[in-house]
Every structure is written in C-alpha cells, then in structure tokens.
Amino acid sequence: MSKRLGMVIDQERCIGCDACTVACKLENSTTEGWIQVETLNSPQKDVPSGTPPDLWLEFLPKLCNHCSDPPCVEACPNNAIIKTGDGPVILDRENCDGCQACMEACPYNVIQFNQQKGIAEKCNFCNHRLEQGLEPFCLICCEGQAIFFGDSNDPNSVVSRKIAERETFQLKLDAGTGPSVYYCKMKPRRRL
Amino acid sequence: MTEEDNIRTIRTACSQHCGIDACGILAHVKGDRVVKLEPADFPNKIDNRICLRGLSMLDVTYHPDRLKFPMKRVGERGEGKFERISWDEALDTIAGKLKDIAAQHGWKSIGWVLGGPGAGTTKFGAYLRLASLTQSTRVSAWGYGDAGIPCGSRVIFGSQFPYMYLFGEFWQRKFPELLLIWGTNPAEAMPLQTMRKVLDAKEAGAQVIVIDPRFTVTASKADEHLALFPGTDSALALGLMNVIFQKGLHDVDFIRKETNGSFLVRIDTGKFLLGEDIGVKPPKSNMIWDEASNSTAKVKRSTLKTASITGTYDVNGIECKPAFQMLMELAKEYPPEKAAEITGVSADLITKLGEKIGVSKKVVFFTYMGVSRTYHGDICLRGLATVASVTGNVSTSFSSGNIPAVLNWDPFLKAVPGEPSFHRMAILNLYDAVINEKPYPIKALWFAFINFVNQCVDYNKIVNEFYPKLDFIVQTELFMTPSARYADIVLPVCSLLEFSDFVPHPYPYVQLQQKIIEPLYESRSDVNIVAGLAEKLGFGDYFKGGEEGLIDLILDNPTLKGEGATRERLKKGAFLLRALPEGGNFPLRVPTPSKKIEIYADWLSEEGQALPVYLPPIEAPFAKKDAKYPLSYIQGHSRFRTHSSFANVESLLKLNPEPVVDINPIDAQERNISTGDTVTVFNDRARTTLKARVSGTVRPGVVDIMQGWWADQFEEGGVNHLTHDIKNPVQDKIYEPNMNMNDVAVDVIKKEEVK
Structure with a gap:
C-alpha cells in the first residue's frame, strides 16, 4: 500500500503557545505562518469558554489538511498545486500568479494570500524537510509535544496509533475532501 | 560545526531569564549572519526544545532599535536625550565618577543592581567579582518577586529553594498519583522543563489539580481548578490540614522521623523545651515525650520512633505540647467552611482535596514564585509545604537520580581569599538606602540585565524620589528601555548570540552558550564591559581571558570539571550529569538546624509565625x-x-x-x-x-x-x-x-x- 502522510495534533497536549506559527514563519519565510492556533468556542484568542466551574481553553492549530481529494489542485489554473504520491499537497510559489482560485475552493480557509508577493501560500508539510528525512518544523518546535506525523496507512506509525487509541475528529468531513490532519480530543475531566 | 551550502551550524544555549528551561539551540550561520535557529539535540532527544521566544531571538539580535554604541545623557534624566561617545570615554567617565564618589562616601555607596541573569552565570559572576574586589554593594535582586519562596523555604527546609523536596522526583519523570500545581502557570512560564512533564504525568495517569486565582492554560489542562483569592494560600493549606487531621490521614511515622513535629514546645514561651530548662545535658538539646517510657527524652533517631506527636505534658511544672499538637490545634480553627469563606474556594472542594491528598499514595506539590508575591507569601509556601510534610509527600531527588551541578562561585563571591568582599543589600531595602540613606547611603548604581523602573514596585516613587537622589547611574542594555532612559551612561550589550557563557540548566544537563557571531555594532558582553572597567580601576588581572577565562573559573568544581564537563567538551553539546544509583531517600537530613523539616519554627514565635498561620494579605x-x-x-x-x-x-x-x-x-x-x-x-x-x-x-x-x-x-x-x-x-x-x-x-x- 502506498504511503499516506498525515498529522495528528493532540488537544490534550497543545498549550496554545503559537510556537508552531513562529516556527513556520522562520522556516518558510512567510509573513503570517501557515499554521494558526484558534481558541475554540471563544470570541477571542486565549479567552476561556463556558462558566465556572466549567471553563475550557481548547486550542485548535489549523493548517492545510493535505486532502486526499484536494479542491485547490482542481481549482488552480496554473497547475501550481500538486498532490504528491505519499500525501502532501504542494503549492509551488514559483508557479502561482495570485489568482486566488485555490483560496475560494478550499473549504478550510487555510490558504493565505501574501500581499507583499502577490501570491497564494500554504503549508506544504515542510516537504523540503521531508525530502531530507526530517520532520515538519512545527513539530520539532512544538512546546507541548502535541504534534505527530507519519504514514496513516501504516498501522504501526505513531499517527495510526494515536488515531486508534484516542477519540479523534477531523475538520469539515462533510466537505468530502478527505483531510489528512486529525485532532485528538481533550479528555473529560476527572473531578475530585 | 558542519558545513552545507555554506551554512555553518553551531550549538548554543538560550540563557534568557525564563531560567531553567534553557533550550539548546542550533544556530545556522551564513557568512557573518545567523539565518535560522532550531532546537539542538540533547543526549536524550525527548529533551530537545525551543519556545516561541527563543525562535524569535533573531528578531532581538537584528532589531533595528538595538543600542549601537555607548552614550552619555545630555538632557534631563528620563528625557531620552543622549549623545554617542567612545568606549574609552565611557569607561574613563565611569571609572572617574566611581572613584570620586568612593572618595567622598566610600565604595560601599556604590551598588551593582544585578537583575535577572537568567541561566547565564559568568555575566552575573563578573559583576560579583568586581563588587568583591572594590568592596562595594551588591544589590540582591531576589526581592523583586523571588524572595518569598526562599524566605519560606529557609524556615521549613533550611534551603534557599524547596523544589527538590517538593518535586525533585517529578523532574526526574517519576510521576505521582496526584499532582498539585499551586500558584504557578508552567504552561506559559516554564513550558519545556515543567509543563511537558505535567502533560506527561497526566498521560501517565496523574490527576492534576491547579490552585490559582486565574484560569490559566495550565488550569485548562487540570482535572480540577481551585480559584482562590490571591494570598489566601495558607488558609487553604490549613483547611486541607483540618480535613486531613480530622480523618486521621496524616503520616504519623513520617512526622516523627522527618519533621520536628514531636519536639516539645513550651506553652508559656512558644519556644522549644531545651535540655537546660529541665537540667538535661547538653543544654541546647531538643526534647520529646517518649511514649514507651512515658517521660521526656532527648531527640535521637532511636527516641523519635516512639515520640508522641500529640497531647499535653507537664515537664517539671512546665506545660508542653509536641509541635504537631500545636499545628493540629491551629488547623482545627479552619474547618472547610471557614477556609472557604477566606479563600473563595468551596468547602466541598476543600474537603474533597484534603481527603484525596490524604489517601493518595504519592502527591507532588509543584509550586514556583507566583505563590509568594503577596505580603505573607513566605507563609503561603510554608503552608503548602507543611501539607506535603504531614502527609509524607516530601522527598529528595539528589540522593538518587543525577547529581546536581555545583558551580565554583568562590572566585566571584570572594575575589581575594582572606580579604573582605562586597556588602549585600536586598533590592527592596535599596529604596530606603537611596531615598533616606538608611542603613547607609547609596550614591551610584550600575544596572545590569534589569529594567528596574519598569519591573520593580512603585514606578512613580522610583522616578520622583529614588532616581533624583542618585549622583550617578549606569545601565547596560540592548534597547532604550524605560529604565535606560534614566541612566547617565548607557552601554550597549550583546544579544545572546554574540557572547559565551556557561548555562547550568536544564537539569540533568549543563550547557555552553557559545558565541555564534561577533558582537554587532559596538556592543560588548557584560563580562567584557566589566573587564574593561576593572582595567581602569586597577583590577584588570582578575578578568584575564574574558568570558572564557571566567567560564573556566566557574567550571572548576569536582561535580563539573571532575566529571569531564570542561569548556572544550561542552562545545560539542549538552553534558549529562552523572546518575547516582537508586538509593535510600530517608532520612532526608534537610539543612535546617535540627536536620528535620521544621513545621514549627520557634525562632518566629515572637512574631506569631512559628506555625504556618493565615495572615491576610496587606492590601487585599x-x-x-x-x-x-x-x-x-x-x-x-x-x-x-x-x-x-x-x-x-x-x-x-x-x-x-x-x-x-x-x-x-x-x-x-x-x-x-x-x-x-x-x-x-x-x-x-x-x-x-x-x-x-x-x-x-x-x-x-x-x-x-x-x-x-x-x-x-x-x-x-x-x-x-x-x-x-x-x-x-x-x-x-x-x-x-x-x-x-x-x-x-x-x-x-x-x-x-x-x-
């Protein structure tokens, strides 16, 4: 079976620190960072939802889902986005003319428009690092060690194990694009 | 160092003032410019780490607002008007000014305010060494928020810090059944060395409880959050003990053997009953009530086994109680309902937590500085440490695990053996010394790695009453901070990519902070600045070899150099401190005078603080x-x-x-x-x-x-x-x-x- 590279982000371990965003900017010379951390169910970042004693801070780092059926690839008139054999969806900045069709097609709103360069940009799973046998840069800079990466078609990979062991969810499954990013849910609290 | 596409990589360590996280950093250098930072390897890769601030270090190093050359003030203090001068002029001016002030008021009137050196050592040591040589005043900065924990810890454990007793084993990844995180937010303040372990402990099955007025990111990971009012921690501790004692969940054996809970206290004076009070020699010996013989006995390992920890005893007509009895009587005044009223935490939660602490096999009490930043913060620490002590949840990592890094501070604390050294002044006492000349006048201050007016209490008092009384102010800084604006001479320092230092963290490692690039502009490291000034003052010989010379000095200790942690070795990477065999942890022999955990401090009885009493915060x-x-x-x-x-x-x-x-x-x-x-x-x-x-x-x-x-x-x-x-x-x-x-x-x- 072919590889299907995917990512698991454990909400139980994500401390919402934004190191992934800063790391992405440094590694990929981006202006915003292609991974952005949201605070769930809250009108503002870093502000808890709910009322005492049921307050929650649940962080959701959002990035390209590297879909198995990526609508951005279809939408791009310049073939600047390709789906690679083992999973990553790569946007080639050199071939982008900034038409933003991909941004409209993406159900996840994770393709950014770089105003300075006039082109679309998004997470490439650090493909340039994968080619060297390295892990994505956000993963190695994650303060909470909440990010896992590997082949979800290999039952022994760390991502497959996490998916098997934990209650997970994926974003907008009804969009039918087959996302490759999984989130492990926060565990229920064991009250005193 | 490796080369690839003309990119060199050099390993260094981040010594920013988060202190113990001390991330290992691999710097990628192209030409004379650092182009990328990433986490460097530790011997155990699980410890590889970096944070969003460390990742932003290039934005500090290459910040357009960096101070680029020495400057002297030309406007009013605080006005921000400065003029470029040469290093020679700066150091000559400073040396001349210090000599003049010393001639008039003595070297004692010159103070070195050393703020947060972070995990750096020799940049701090250099100033101590010059302060020692000149016998001037070293202003201790513990008191700008970090003196409460040492105060409490010195009373109960006899040590500067309580950490190894409260959670040393936790740092070695021995995870408990119940983890209390009390008054601290490691998710933001210590994400790598501590928060990762909190998450690991939770994954390993620990129930996590956070006690904090704020619903922090750490609290969001907890199973239960107790949102108390700031500064009421000792009332919470007493409420918990009330529950624990009520249900008989305290550890009698541990209290007898490891604490001074069995020591007899005179009810008339609040002091310990001593041998001399009842004609027993030696006169200063502490006494217990021996349940086996139904009489008093001197404190000994053998007698402690049958020492009473409760009751009231008539000893030659002197009414006495064991210290633990006194503690029980205090805790009795704080039933959960009363503790709830004071702390704002529900009586139900206090009861449940007390019971849980009592029945859990192992509880770790994790705390840090935040808990101690109220008026009686020292007692807040003693309170929670007393709960840990009476339930037997105190241990020390250093009788097993890895050896701690012991540094050779002698050449810095006492530059010339046999000669007097610097005078020590607490930073909060500095206000009085400058403003009211008490206990002695301070006329000149040198501020290093501290943004004094911004970070210390009462900004307006500093600006209106403190600064105007000083004849001379020097600041070393990277930027024109609110404090630098008040200096007479501002000296530009290096960012941490531009100088070398020794970093004795994170446990169980030590690391070298290596100079990656030459200092930008005319900036110099603190060590080199001190060396330059020392030269002008006639002490140049003590700073030969610059940063590397001082690093060699501080490494000159058997637990470092003797173990092979030399400067040359450290250039290659983080050094793992030697592991000791698993061994007996008890008796603890804490460094108090009695060698016991002092749940009762009779030397604070006049102040009414022999026990961890609840005293309300001062302004709350x-x-x-x-x-x-x-x-x-x-x-x-x-x-x-x-x-x-x-x-x-x-x-x-x-x-x-x-x-x-x-x-x-x-x-x-x-x-x-x-x-x-x-x-x-x-x-x-x-x-x-x-x-x-x-x-x-x-x-x-x-x-x-x-x-x-x-x-x-x-x-x-x-x-x-x-x-x-x-x-x-x-x-x-x-x-x-x-x-x-x-x-x-x-x-x-x-x-x-x-x-």
Whole structure:
C-alpha cells in the first residue's frame, strides 16, 4: 500500500503557545505562518469558554489538511498545486500568479494570500524537510509535544496509533475532501 | 560545526531569564549572519526544545532599535536625550565618577543592581567579582518577586529553594498519583522543563489539580481548578490540614522521623523545651515525650520512633505540647467552611482535596514564585509545604537520580581569599538606602540585565524620589528601555548570540552558550564591559581571558570539571550529569538546624509565625469590609515575554499587540465595561489606562495585567505604577523582603468616567 502522510495534533497536549506559527514563519519565510492556533468556542484568542466551574481553553492549530481529494489542485489554473504520491499537497510559489482560485475552493480557509508577493501560500508539510528525512518544523518546535506525523496507512506509525487509541475528529468531513490532519480530543475531566 | 551550502551550524544555549528551561539551540550561520535557529539535540532527544521566544531571538539580535554604541545623557534624566561617545570615554567617565564618589562616601555607596541573569552565570559572576574586589554593594535582586519562596523555604527546609523536596522526583519523570500545581502557570512560564512533564504525568495517569486565582492554560489542562483569592494560600493549606487531621490521614511515622513535629514546645514561651530548662545535658538539646517510657527524652533517631506527636505534658511544672499538637490545634480553627469563606474556594472542594491528598499514595506539590508575591507569601509556601510534610509527600531527588551541578562561585563571591568582599543589600531595602540613606547611603548604581523602573514596585516613587537622589547611574542594555532612559551612561550589550557563557540548566544537563557571531555594532558582553572597567580601576588581572577565562573559573568544581564537563567538551553539546544509583531517600537530613523539616519554627514565635498561620494579605480588599479599592490586582506571566524582554519584538507583537487588563464578567458588568473598552485601573498611587478584556481567566474580585509590558506601551501608567514598596520585616529577618506585586488593591472604571 502506498504511503499516506498525515498529522495528528493532540488537544490534550497543545498549550496554545503559537510556537508552531513562529516556527513556520522562520522556516518558510512567510509573513503570517501557515499554521494558526484558534481558541475554540471563544470570541477571542486565549479567552476561556463556558462558566465556572466549567471553563475550557481548547486550542485548535489549523493548517492545510493535505486532502486526499484536494479542491485547490482542481481549482488552480496554473497547475501550481500538486498532490504528491505519499500525501502532501504542494503549492509551488514559483508557479502561482495570485489568482486566488485555490483560496475560494478550499473549504478550510487555510490558504493565505501574501500581499507583499502577490501570491497564494500554504503549508506544504515542510516537504523540503521531508525530502531530507526530517520532520515538519512545527513539530520539532512544538512546546507541548502535541504534534505527530507519519504514514496513516501504516498501522504501526505513531499517527495510526494515536488515531486508534484516542477519540479523534477531523475538520469539515462533510466537505468530502478527505483531510489528512486529525485532532485528538481533550479528555473529560476527572473531578475530585 | 558542519558545513552545507555554506551554512555553518553551531550549538548554543538560550540563557534568557525564563531560567531553567534553557533550550539548546542550533544556530545556522551564513557568512557573518545567523539565518535560522532550531532546537539542538540533547543526549536524550525527548529533551530537545525551543519556545516561541527563543525562535524569535533573531528578531532581538537584528532589531533595528538595538543600542549601537555607548552614550552619555545630555538632557534631563528620563528625557531620552543622549549623545554617542567612545568606549574609552565611557569607561574613563565611569571609572572617574566611581572613584570620586568612593572618595567622598566610600565604595560601599556604590551598588551593582544585578537583575535577572537568567541561566547565564559568568555575566552575573563578573559583576560579583568586581563588587568583591572594590568592596562595594551588591544589590540582591531576589526581592523583586523571588524572595518569598526562599524566605519560606529557609524556615521549613533550611534551603534557599524547596523544589527538590517538593518535586525533585517529578523532574526526574517519576510521576505521582496526584499532582498539585499551586500558584504557578508552567504552561506559559516554564513550558519545556515543567509543563511537558505535567502533560506527561497526566498521560501517565496523574490527576492534576491547579490552585490559582486565574484560569490559566495550565488550569485548562487540570482535572480540577481551585480559584482562590490571591494570598489566601495558607488558609487553604490549613483547611486541607483540618480535613486531613480530622480523618486521621496524616503520616504519623513520617512526622516523627522527618519533621520536628514531636519536639516539645513550651506553652508559656512558644519556644522549644531545651535540655537546660529541665537540667538535661547538653543544654541546647531538643526534647520529646517518649511514649514507651512515658517521660521526656532527648531527640535521637532511636527516641523519635516512639515520640508522641500529640497531647499535653507537664515537664517539671512546665506545660508542653509536641509541635504537631500545636499545628493540629491551629488547623482545627479552619474547618472547610471557614477556609472557604477566606479563600473563595468551596468547602466541598476543600474537603474533597484534603481527603484525596490524604489517601493518595504519592502527591507532588509543584509550586514556583507566583505563590509568594503577596505580603505573607513566605507563609503561603510554608503552608503548602507543611501539607506535603504531614502527609509524607516530601522527598529528595539528589540522593538518587543525577547529581546536581555545583558551580565554583568562590572566585566571584570572594575575589581575594582572606580579604573582605562586597556588602549585600536586598533590592527592596535599596529604596530606603537611596531615598533616606538608611542603613547607609547609596550614591551610584550600575544596572545590569534589569529594567528596574519598569519591573520593580512603585514606578512613580522610583522616578520622583529614588532616581533624583542618585549622583550617578549606569545601565547596560540592548534597547532604550524605560529604565535606560534614566541612566547617565548607557552601554550597549550583546544579544545572546554574540557572547559565551556557561548555562547550568536544564537539569540533568549543563550547557555552553557559545558565541555564534561577533558582537554587532559596538556592543560588548557584560563580562567584557566589566573587564574593561576593572582595567581602569586597577583590577584588570582578575578578568584575564574574558568570558572564557571566567567560564573556566566557574567550571572548576569536582561535580563539573571532575566529571569531564570542561569548556572544550561542552562545545560539542549538552553534558549529562552523572546518575547516582537508586538509593535510600530517608532520612532526608534537610539543612535546617535540627536536620528535620521544621513545621514549627520557634525562632518566629515572637512574631506569631512559628506555625504556618493565615495572615491576610496587606492590601487585599476581599479581607476588608468597605474597601476603598475593591479589586485585587495581580500580574500574570505571558508566553510572549520573559519579564520585560521581547516586549518590543515585532513578530511577537503581531500575535499579542498590546497590554490588556483581564476582568471577570461579573465585575465588568457592575462597571459597564465591555471587551475593547479603554479603562483606567487606579488606586491612590497611580492610574494605568489600557484596553479591557472581559474574561473568565480571572475569578471575580481579581484583575490581571500580564507583567513585562514597557511603560511606554500603555496609554497611561504601567504595570508597576500601581504596586507598593511595603516591606515585610519578618522576611527581612529571615532573608530579605519580597516585592508583593500580587498584593495590590485597585478599582477599574471606563476611561471616559475618569474625573
């Protein structure tokens, strides 16, 4: 079976620190960072939802889902986005003319428009690092060690194990694009 | 060092003032420019780490606002008008000025205010060495928030820090059944060395309880959060002990063997019964009541086994009780309902937590500095440490595990053996020394790695009463901070990519901070600046070899050099300290005079603090009826800064653009305040104007402004305009008084309502 590279982000371990965003900017010379951390169910970042004693801070780092059926690839008139054999969806900045069709097609709103360069940009799973046998840069800079990466078609990979062991969810499954990013849910609290 | 595409990589360590996280960093260098930073390898890769601030270090190093050359003040102090001078002129001016002041007032009147050296050692040591050689005054900076823990720890454990006794094993990844995180937010303040282990412990099955006035990121990971009022921690501790004693869940054997709970206390004086009181030799021996012989006996390992820890005894007509009996009687006054009334935590939760601590096999009490930043913060620490002690949840990592790094501080603390060294002054006592010349006048101050006026209490007092009394002020800095503006001479220092230092963290490793690039502009390292000044003062010989010479000095200790941790070896990577065989942990032999955990400190009986009593915070409005300022103001720590460092870094400002005051929805509604409103936080000392953020982050009755923002980033005022310099004399007696940034009363109104 072919590889299907995917990512698991454990909400139980994500401390919402934004190191992934800063790391992405440094590694990929981006202006915003292609991974952005949201605070769930809250009108503002870093502000808890709910009322005492049921307050929650649940962080959701959002990035390209590297879909198995990526609508951005279809939408791009310049073939600047390709789906690679083992999973990553790569946007080639050199071939982008900034038409933003991909941004409209993406159900996840994770393709950014770089105003300075006039082109679309998004997470490439650090493909340039994968080619060297390295892990994505956000993963190695994650303060909470909440990010896992590997082949979800290999039952022994760390991502497959996490998916098997934990209650997970994926974003907008009804969009039918087959996302490759999984989130492990926060565990229920064991009250005193 | 490896080469690839003309990129060199060099391993260094981040010595920023988060202190113990001390990330190993691999710097990628192209030509003379650092182009990328990434986490460097540790021997155990699970310890590889970096944080968002470390990742932003290039934005500090290449910041356009870096101070580029020495400057002298040409306008009024604080006005910000400076003129470029040469290093020679700067050092000549400083040396001349210091000599003049010393001639008039003595070297004692010259002080070195050394703030947070972080994990760096020799940059701190260099100043100590020069202070020692000149016999001037070293101003200890523990008291700017970090003296409360040492004060409490010195009483109960006899050590500067309680950490190895409370959670040393936790740091070695021996995870407990119950993990209490008390008054600290490691998710933002110590994410790598501590928070990762909290997450690991939870994954390994620990139940996690967070005790904090704020619903922090750490609290969000907890199974239960106890949102107490700031500074009521010792009342909570007494409430927990009430439950524990009521149900008989304390560890009698541990109390007998490891604490002074069995020592007899005279009811008439509150002092320990001594041999001399009843004609027993040696005269200073402590006494217990031996249940086996039904008589008094001297404290010995053998007698402790059958020592009584409860009851009242008549000893030759002197009424005595074991110290533990005294503690039980104190705790009896704090049933959960009363503790609930004081702390704001429900009686039900206090009862359940007390029971849980009592029945759990192993409980770790994790705490840090935040818990101690109220007027009686030292007793808050003693309170929680006493709960740990009476339930047998104290241990030490260093009788097994890896050896601790012991540094050779002697050449810095005492540069010339046999000669007197520097005078030591607590930073909170410095206010009086400068303003009122008590206990002796201070006329000149050198500030290094400290943003004094921004980070210390009572900004207006410093500006209006403190600075004007000084004849001469020097500041070493990377940027024109609010404090640097008040200096007469400002000296540009290197960013941490531009100089070498020794970093004795994170446990169980030590590391070298390596110079990656040459100092930018005309900046110099603190060590080189001190060496230059020492030359002018005739002490140049003591600083030969610069940074590397001092690193070799500090490494000259059997636990480092003897183990092979030489400078050459450290260039290759982090050094893992030797592991000791698993061994017997007990008896602990803590470094108190009695070698026992002192749950009763008879030397504080006159002050009424022999036991961890609950004494209300000094300003806290919740303890007073009809308080003029009804809200309790505290300062949390933000992941975007280490204290006031990084506050001016563009990439971090993008994520966190401006200061806000967090206010609970209940308090906000009463004041008609919504998120985004500009509000004024005020008390009799000052007004601070900024945006409000209405959020459940703070409990009702409490407001929080994250510390570290520079005063000029506020519309009006700043974080420490609101704080006070009230001193706790008991802390002064124990060690040194702490600044109580979390013990401040304020009110908040919308800006347009300010009269």
